[in-house]
Amino acid sequence: MILYTVVGNGYKDLSQLESLEDVHVYVNLTNRCPCACTFCLRQTKTMEEGHSLWLKEEPSVDEVIQEFQKYDLDDFAEVVFCGFGEPLERVDDVVQIAGILKHFRRDLPIRINTNGLGNLIHERDITPQLKGRIDVVSISLNAPDANEYYELTRSRFGVQSFEAMLDFARLCRPYVPQVVMSVVDIIGEEKIKKCQKICDDLGVTLRVRPFEE
Numbered sequence: 001m002i003l004y005t006v007v008g009n010g011y012k013d014l015s016q017l018e019s020l021e022d023v024h025v026y027v028n029l030t031n032r033c034p035c036a037c038t039f040c041l042r043q044t045k046t047m048e049e050g051h052s053l054w055l056k057e058e059p060s061v062d063e064v065i066q067e068f069q070k071y072d073l074d075d076f077a078e079v080v081f082c083g084f085g086e087p088l089e090r091v092d093d094v095v096q097i098a099g100i101l102k103h104f105r106r107d108l109p110i111r112i113n114t115n116g117l118g119n120l121i122h123e124r125d126i127t128p129q130l131k132g133r134i135d136v137v138s139i140s141l142n143a144p145d146a147n148e149y150y151e152l153t154r155s156r157f158g159v160q161s162f163e164a165m166l167d168f169a170r171l172c173r174p175y176v177p178q179v180v181m182s183v184v185d186i187i188g189e190e191k192i193k194k195c196q197k198i199c200d201d202l203g204v205t206l207r208v209r210p211f212e213e
């Protein structure tokens with residue numbers, strides 16, 4: 001499933017929707033990720049066949065564009081790069097696809113949901129590539145300190161991942177109109193306050209999401 005949307009707690013292929021008006025379209029580009037988060041559905045592999053975000057093969061840029069060509073971009077509320085993996089593993093393809101979509105609809109809002117480790121993955125600063133292509137970057141902050149973050153994400157880059165993720169948020173700011181960091185509400189008020197302070201210091205927005213089983 002390359003293009004999908006979220007319905008309740010499930011995922012639905014775009015082709016199965018009766019109406020596409022105001023739909024939030026998710027692009028599933030890769031299952032690769034440097035993390036192995038304790039809460040990630042990637043660990044469980046329990047997705048139903050046919051509704052699966054597991055990719056047999058990563059779609060090429062052409063294949064993704066061909067999927068978009070089946071629809072009217074004007075119907076969409078937003079396009080979000082987010083799947084069962086880290087979209088910025090394929091940063092070059094993400095910005096190429098976003099550029100093509102913006103060419104056909106300049107005001108189409110485009111977001112990336114990311115773990116914020118793109119600069120570690122590519123061993124360079126990728127944030128300038130996002131300029132003019134991406135409207136919102138939403139980074140999973142997860143926790144207010146490096147050790148807890150590492151325990152949760154089990155990033156292959158180790159405990160340095162937390163600082164790199166914060167740096168990524170800071171570096172995105174000149175290039176991306178809206179930089180958001182997210183946590184789930186189950187971490188509790190005290191940790192949410194610490195996360196708010198981190199976001200205030202970085203000059204980005206904190207989003208507290210409700211926890212879903």
Ligand code: SF4
Nearest residue numbers: 033035037040085115
């Ligand atoms: S960063 Fe996202 S895709 Fe990667 S393991 Fe964590 S929750 Fe899953």
